[in-house]
Amino acid sequence: MTPSIKEINFDLEDKNLFQVSDLQLKAEALRNYTLPKLKIIANELISRIDFLYDINYHEHCSTAFSPHFRTSKNQRKEPVKRDYTYCGYSLTGQRKPGKWHGLDKGTGKLPEIAPANLSINLSEEGMLSYFHFNYPSGFTAETYEKFFKFLIDHLAVFNGLFHRSKFSYVFQYIDAIDIEEDLVGKFNNSDYDIILTSRTFEYPISSEQIEELMLSHVLLFPLFHCFIKISLGEQPEIEPYIDAIKSRLQEYDERYGIETTGGVQGVGGEEEDMADILDKASLKIKVAPGLRWQVFARDNWKCVACGRRSEDDIILHTDHILPRSKGGKDELDNYQTLCNICNIGKSNKDSTDLRKR
Ligand SMILES: [Zn+2]
Incomplete structure (x- = not known):
């Protein structure tokens, strides 16, 4: 998908x-x-x-x-x-x-x-x-x-x-x-x-x-x-x-589903605009600077639930294990890497640690 x-x-x-x-x-x-x-x-x-x-x-x-x-799997990984x-x-x-x-x-x-x-x-x-x-x-x-x-x-x-x-x-x-x-x-x-x-x-x-x-x-x-x-x-x-x-x-x-021809946009769209702004605000505070990369690197750049990597046509996301609404902290330990598919599957559950132990 x-x-x-x-x-x-x-x-x-x-x-x-x-x-x-x-x-x-x-x-x-x-x-x-x-x-x-x-x-x-x-x-x-x-x-x-x-x-x-x-x-x-x-x-x-x-x-x-x-x-x-260009990386060959047989090749030794050279430092960047x-x-x-x-x-x-x-x-x-x-x-x-x-x-x-x-x-x-x-x-x-x-x-x-x-x-x-x-x-x-x-x-x-x-x-x-x-x-x-x-x-x-x-x-x-x-x-x-x-x-x-x-x-x-x-x-x-x-x-x-x-x-x-x-x-x-x-x-x-x-x-x-x-x-x-x-x-x-x-x-x-x-x-x-x-x-x-x-x-x-x-x-x-x-x-x-x-x-x-x-x-x-x-x-x-x-x-x-x-x-x-x-x-x-x-x-x-x-x-x-x-x-x-x-x-x-x-x-x-x-x-x-896009507007390419008209010049007028967003007539009567005030509520959507507000939702959009709130979305963007929540996006900004989702993880502290740099944390996303630390989470991905720790999880080896793959989804902890299904093991998919970006080669499998997915996007990686960082996911709170315990949601912020339940007191979950914005700390490395409270994050896991999920792909977009597993992230959707998880979205309605409260707190799920999907890491395979
Ligand atoms: Zn996954």
Whole structure:
């Protein structure tokens, strides 16, 4: 039972993790807890993209996660020396030799090619979304020019999409240039990146804010996918994507129960707002800073009741053994690690120590 996207949020303890000085704990938490949550977002996003644009995302694209922990079970566990300052996922082109056209064969970078990324990053500052088309990806100057020409030719359409995604996206270049005046014909493959960034959502990051970031990716997807098509040697057309947005975004809203089109929100929703605020307040005081990670680490990053780990498509939760309402303390001894499934099973019982002894 994969957790619902509505269960995903990032609170002050998620921020705390980036401040933790124990590098081993931080790496294990990113691997066993934070990245699996981002993976749920990425998978949900791809299913929505497939739905809205009626495509098969996995035909040419894949997802990449950062940091990428390569660990073999046979390998001795090495102590972590790196201080991870962020983690994130990217929608990206498949890294396959021979997949992409218009490459500069001399660079020897063929297997590393990922023509463009659509990413969400989480750091101490918060969460942000960005599109990145980067040098050096190993394309020829002619191919680079095709990317830029396509962007410039459709700038009005893309500006509309950036606006629609409720984000003010900012173009960044390694060198500052006037995109329309200076770019056409002058672009060469050694000087420029295209980076479009959203504003940063600060902690606590609600599931509604994650919805907004996801919507921004859904609406930026045409840009990403057209770059993928150029990389395949095709001549992409923007119209089918725009038609899909026009005709199906309403359906998307209904299907995923979100508000993407209207500007007015929360009419008559005052009671819900209050419940929401109380929920968030209780979330904040649920465990003292750092305690969540101590609980997970002690329980070996798995559910004490069923033994599931994040690889089994669950999210880990910390659970009071004796509830606070019955005098249970916010101390390490009064917490256990449960998966989302066992946590729901337990929610109506008063105090249950599910640890297998
Ligand atoms: Zn469980």
